[in-house]
Amino acid sequence: MSKTDWFNKRGRGIHLTIRDIDCDNYDAEQMAKDFHEMHVSFFSFFAGGYVSTYPTNLDLQRESPYLNGKDVTGEIVEAAHRYGIKAVAMIDLGILPKKAALQNPHWCSVDGNGNLYESTDGFYVSCPLGGYQKDYAVQIVREIIEKYDVDGIKFGGASYGFKSSGICYCRNCRTDFKESTGLDLPTAKDRTSPVWTQFTRWKLKKTTACVKYLMDVVKSVDPDMPVFGNSVCFGDPEWTVGSSLDVEQMSNYQSAIQVEAQTRFKLDASGQAQWQSLRWTGEEARYMSSVTDKPIWVVVSYFMAWPWRRSAMTPVEQKVYLAQIAANGAMPMVNLSGGPPKVHEDPRGFIAMKELFEFHDKHNDYYDGDVSAANIAIIYSADTLNFYEPGNHDSHDHYVECIRGVEQSLLEAHIPFDIISTQTLSDEMLNKYKTVILPSMACMGEQEAEAIRRYSARGGGVIATGETSLFDLDGAKRNDFLLKDVFQAEYNGVTLQVNGKHTGEVMQAYMNIQDSTHPLVQGLEETSVVPIAYDYCTIKVSIDRTVVPLTLSAPFRVFPEGLSYTVEPDTGAAMAVLSENDTKGRTVYFPHRIDRLFWQTGIPDLKQLLVNAVLWSMHGEVPIVVSAPVTCEVSLRKKGNKIMVHLINLTGGRRVFNELVPLHGLSVGIKEPSVVKAYLLSTGESLEIRKSNDLSQVTVETLKDYDVVVFEV
Structure with missing residues (x-):
């Protein structure tokens, strides 16, 4: 070799x-x-x-x-x-040893006063x-x-990375940045400054x-x-x-x-x-x-x-x-x-x-040369991570929480997925998937938007949340969503708090279920409200082509308990907009960060809405059906004539895990009628196959920590 x-x-x-x-x-x-x-x-x-x-x-x-x-x-x-x-x-x-740094200070990162950044005693950055x-x-x-x-x-x-806690003002950085942008290096970190945006892009290229x-x-x-x-x-x-x-x-x-x-x-x-x-x-x-x-x-x-x-x-x-x-x-x-x-x-x-x-x-x-068999993709945007909400110190973390809220909902529902990025949005890449999800992907360019439009026009499902496509790639706010035609909704010019104006009182708000028969709210038949928080985009919905099964309640106080109610009517603000185009491409737009709220709270009703949105948008065409606790993670891979369902038991209670509770009687099925053999990879034990229409199912009697169910077709 x-x-x-x-x-x-x-x-x-x-x-x-x-x-x-x-x-x-x-x-x-x-x-x-x-x-x-x-x-x-x-x-x-x-x-x-x-x-x-x-x-x-x-x-x-x-x-x-x-x-x-x-x-x-x-x-x-x-x-x-x-x-x-x-x-x-x-x-x-x-990291530079002291001798190298002192003999060659021009090799070092320096602060605005020309002092060398010290990594630790006797070593320099x-x-x-x-x-x-x-x-x-x-x-x-x-x-x-x-x-x-x-x-x-x-x-x-x-x-090859820049010091994360400071700006380097060495001669090389000052000269290169000036030649590249015509600007001087920023004097301090200020994400709201256009200079900082250019500085960030310059650093990305230089790294x-x-x-x-x-x-x-x-x-x-x-x-x-x-x-x-x-x-x-x-x-x-x-x-x-x-x-x-x-x-x-x-x-x-x-x-x-x-x-x-x-x-x-x-x-x-x-x-x-x-x-x-x-x-x-x-x-x-x-x-x-x-x-x-x-x-x-x-x-x-x-x-x-x-x-x-x-x-x-x-x-x-x-x-x-x-x-x-x-x-x-x-x-x-x-x-x-x-x-x-x-x-x-x-x-x-x-x-x-x-x-x-x-x-x-x-x-x-079984591992070497396998590929994902997921038909759902979450789309990640590096521009949103870097440039969205520059005035919010926690914006990076908030965006990651939006992505992870979607991840968590799919993992708990045992729906396999990939994570792709805006740098990979070719027609060939998108055609692998029945549905793509844009979790609060606020920063979007024309090229990315056009790729999503073409995908939707070909019959693909689209789910988006929050201020998706409302900002350009540098974080500048637009007057309207770049994907307004896909959402079938226009931005009304303002993003508001669901809890109303900040008055100092602790407030609460809900999404009111307006149509309990709609697939989006399946499993929520016994409630008429779903908790909501943070902010939401005010929107104007295209009435002729959309359904709005959720609207925003009027906010009301939490304390004192005897006054915790409202007699005000529902605000009428749309909290979910669903549409279907002429090619059967379905779109679900949540004008709020339901994803982040689920990540932070784990409220089951929020997960139910996200999962239902996925199932509806892809016309129910999930490739596997797994009956197991939410702590059983699933991954779907394939190689040749083998389709492999990886099962990982995360039933460990509070971290750090010191023991796992074994799982029993797990039902694992794939949407593939031509399965001829199924077995557990750890033991080679053959598993009895139960077939119903296009579904081939087996039962895994016990999962201790990790195993793989192999289906051969």
Whole structure:
């Protein structure tokens, strides 16, 4: 197998963070043996940069003081190859050792007063436009490739991104920005300023250009050497937006794409704690495997995450966290910090890796080359993430919550879906789907709108929420929706709070059900109201071609309880607009952020409305029917004559999961009448097939954590 082939085969990886102190007595042979027993097929490891793990001849590379003449890099590569494991050398160019920074201050990021940005004591932040990336990187890459038989070069995530917490005013940045825009760099962060918009777009381009340059550097030394990087998707907007990462454009210049899902938990200095979504890994795998044909690595932390790098994540949660990656078209990868397995201070987490990796390895033919069989897509907009609601400090998070509200509703309803982006809206891409969903996709361009119009005209289903298409790509508000013809609704010029004017009183509002027989409100027959919050677009609806089954109630106080009622009439404001065009293309427009409210509250009625909208818009043509608790996650994949339903049990109660409640009697069916065989991948056990019309169903008696039902047609 050549250097250009191995990473195209679905595998299982580790990223090995090697600390200075680890170099003191590093047992590479034991490490490789442990990795082999865990069914690891590749790993990356710290080789060059601010921690260099080999004797370097480069004066400005910082060699680990614990090396003492040893060659840890060489020992690691040789040991890995003895066990048939691929070893990728990682270089981190984002941090400059003190000696390099003081001798070459023009390599550093600087603040408005010309002071170097310090990363930590004795280390400084490099600028991606500086000579460290542009010139010295060539020497580091050449030295490693010429000394060692590595299977790839990877650049750490900080190697090409801008400092997320400050503006770099170095000469290179000032000159380049001036030449590119005719403007001076902004003096402070102000998202409402047009200069900041141009600054953000400039950074996005420069980050991508840096990724391309580093790829070219590697290829100039060895044209066959695979090149990898590190990034993150929209689920961590603090990093994505702060460092100006366009992961889709960056993927054009990497052999395989690594994205992180590491910060599952964060406890900040003020004592504020925050959990990431339990479904983050699946989200990243779905998104990346939909927007690029290149291999995807999704890397999670072995540890619990910030601030605890030593304590292992519980095996129960780690296994289902990793399983979501494997189930959605990507390669699971674990960031191991604290030394190799034999000397790790908390080895309890390795069993999860071994179990999942062994299962994946044993059944690799079912993973390698599979593709999604979902017929629904959520559309993500990087422009909305970056430029919508610039005056709202939390706008990035709010947009992600809108997307995740839709994700969560589909996951709980066991409806498989992909996540695509506005950069992929070709007719060919959209034709894969019966319905596309635009969760509060406020920023939209003419080209994107036209793609949605053509899709709708071909009979595709469209669901949109909030202020979708009301803003241009830079976040400037339009007078009307760009998709008003698809929505069959016009913007009335103002977005209002559903709770009325801010008076200081705690208020409540509801959507009133006007037609209890409509499919949109199926399952809500026993109520006449559904809670609503936040803001809504006032709209004028095309009466002749639409149905409005939900309207807005008049808001009223919550306290005192004896006065908590209203005698005012319904406001008449449309809360859902449904239409069908001449080609049977159906559209549902919710002029409010029902998606975000469901994510924040989990109110079942909101999920019911979202799921009903999906089913109605796609004429009920879901590809699978699963009867299981909402904590059973489903992914639908296919390969050749095999259709595979991945089942992941997330019934763990409060996080961190320490145990899972096994699920019993799960009914799994696919809309495929020509099924000839069905079996459980873990055991090979044949499953009895029950057929009814075009539905082929089986029963899974017990699901402990992760398994796959395979249907052969």
